[in-house]
Amino acid sequence: MNKAERQTKSDRTRAAIIAAAQAVFAAHGYERATVRDIAVRAAIDPAMIIRYFGSKDELFTRLAVFDLKLPDLSAVDSNQIGEALVRHFLSQWEDGANSGLTILLRSAASNEYAAEKLRAVFVEQVMPGIASVGGRAGAAERAGLVSSQLLGLALCRYVLKLPPLVTMHRESIIKQVGKTIQRYVTGR
Amino acid sequence: MNKAERQTKSDRTRAAIIAAAQAVFAAHGYERATVRDIAVRAAIDPAMIIRYFGSKDELFTRLAVFDLKLPDLSAVDSNQIGEALVRHFLSQWEDGANSGLTILLRSAASNEYAAEKLRAVFVEQVMPGIASVGGRAGAAERAGLVSSQLLGLALCRYVLKLPPLVTMHRESIIKQVGKTIQRYVTGR
DNA sequence: GTCTATAATTCGATAGAC
């Protein structure tokens, strides 16, 4: 067995741990997720997780990241910014490869590290995007209002699973919530 | 010492446990709150908590209740319903005696019992109130949208403590979010 | 690289003295 093959096997184990940890953290949040749960799901030994990632905390830190991937809003038709933002947000949320937001939101209510990470996402990603459209004046407040609606939507639809929001059609949500975001961003 | 005095002392201990438990559950959520933490804050022995309430679960169940105390919306000026709802919601949230909502929201993301309780609040308190105003048609969806904005607001302002929403003046929030709720409830 | 065995904590809960 040469070095490349050993690396391949090691990488497979590492990938299995990451995939399992994403699923378990996203399903139960930081506190409820256990190293053993993750190990069972990855079909490996719990000790391997510590060996590969050092600790549960380090593993969580590695997965509790989120890139909103906001498009350049100044290039969007200014009457469509609300709907475009909601559509983009829902897509990012439902993108399985971007599970960081689910993990963060599930954990943030009872985990200060996750809460701080969410605040950082707001300051570094949401605020600048909003400011680039409606100007600097009151950008922080407008971004805050936008975040309250979008995070609330995600909380109700994906975490709490509030019946009407779970079953509500994607396009209906985009239309209704889009109007709200449009007003928060542009004032109209 | 007569019976009334013994009861008084017992009641004081019980009240101290409840007050401490509300504070700790509201601050850290169900998973992170420990019986020992509550005992320290109440300045009593941990064993007393079990003796008085049976288990941590039973104590939590007793505190994880929330009465939104929605006013009769059909009596409110139909153009003022949005602002009235936001104002009422913020007041209820900031009412120290009504800590159930904080406790529920802090716990619901990683605790299925708390999530179920929040869904029940929605079905039993929010839905009927919304339906009493805009009529039955689409009442569930409209109530869902209202909940997403109000819970998102509470999440950002009181739990995540997102800077702009924490410092934002109460009346500004009522005005801005009020317009959103108004449209969700009445369609205009 | 992997797993067995176990250390070291922490937690909820109980038993029993006072």
Place this chain on the structure above:
DNA sequence: GTCTATCGAATTATAGAC
């Protein structure tokens, strides 16, 4: 009614055999 002492279970993390 209250507290001391402790149990038993669950958890993260480590040591070391294979």
